[in-house]
Amino acid sequence: MKPHGWLGLAIILGAEAALFGGQPLVAHWFTPIVWTGYVLFVDALAARLTGRSYLTTDRVEGVLLALTSIACWWLFELYNSPRFWRGGTQSAGLWWHYHGLEPNPFLRRVGYDWAFATIFPALFLTATVLRTTVFRRMFVRPAHRLSREVHHLLVAAGVLAAALPLVLVSAWLVPLVWVAFALLLEPLNSRAGRPSWLADL
Template identity: 70%
Template structure:
């Protein structure tokens, strides 16, 4: 593993140790610090396995993934507080709320963006690692969705992404984690952008399984590390909300695998707006 990967491992271990000793600065900034360490580690592992990564060969793509991660997560924050301009309860969040945040508003925004910038890179690099190892031989019977199926998925996705903004309800949170991939994955498939649907058409399921598993792994780590941080988030959902693993209600863990598919679809749809030529991404 490259040197920066070992440095990332040191960041994770050091942050954990300082958190346990009660260091207030690390406790407040723990989430972006520890996830930066994770991205360094998993990037180095990816580079070792496939000879490419965001920090070695594909730095521009890595930057674009991080920027898309920030932008897309702010979109999810809008879903969480779709009437935020009213202030008060409407600005607190329907499904998750943050606690123990940095009081300085500028530094708080830095912390938000720093943490948000690690989300997509962490998942995509984890998926690339899994695709190159556990799932490198994952094959299925080739399946090419019919145009009617794609049209239905796009229509369902469009409803799913609009409805939670129009009808403010805690019951609609599942739509947030499936709507965008139903809408955008068929569009990416049709336009020849990187797509796990295109992979399935040739019988290759390695990217899809890698993404699904990366959602599970990163989701578990998000909740594990969040639980001990001083600046953290908690959840409020109407179904089995009191049955939790760490702070996440148990049913919430079902959202992480489709979220990984959604993040991938969102990134490559946005990426396609910048470059319509053929792409050869790390994942």
């Protein structure tokens, strides 16, 4: 395994030990620290298994993915507080809340962006590792294409699911947030011939 993988594993174990030991600085920044360690570790695994990874070969793609991750998770934060500008309870969050945040707004923003930047790389790298290990022998059925009408219907449902929680603010609409973009984007992948779960239905 590449050296940065061992570094990532050391970061995870060290952060866990520091957290249980009551180290306040690590506890304050625990999420981005551990996610960073995990990204380093799983990136090294992906590099060993496939010969490619964001930190060894596909660095530009890795940077773009991290920036996309930040943007997308700020979008989800908007869904969590769709009327944040009103302050008070309107900015507290409908579905999830943060505790023990950095009081300095600049450092708090750094912490947010740092944590958000690790999410998509971690997910994509984990998928790569699982695809080449656990699911390596999984049978893949021949892909079939859904009709254009079905694709249009799914995209329309995705647009509605994405818009409704912003228009009608309710904690009961949280499931729509997590399915909206799958409905919206998967038909585009399918139509373009890219990997898509619609082809596996």
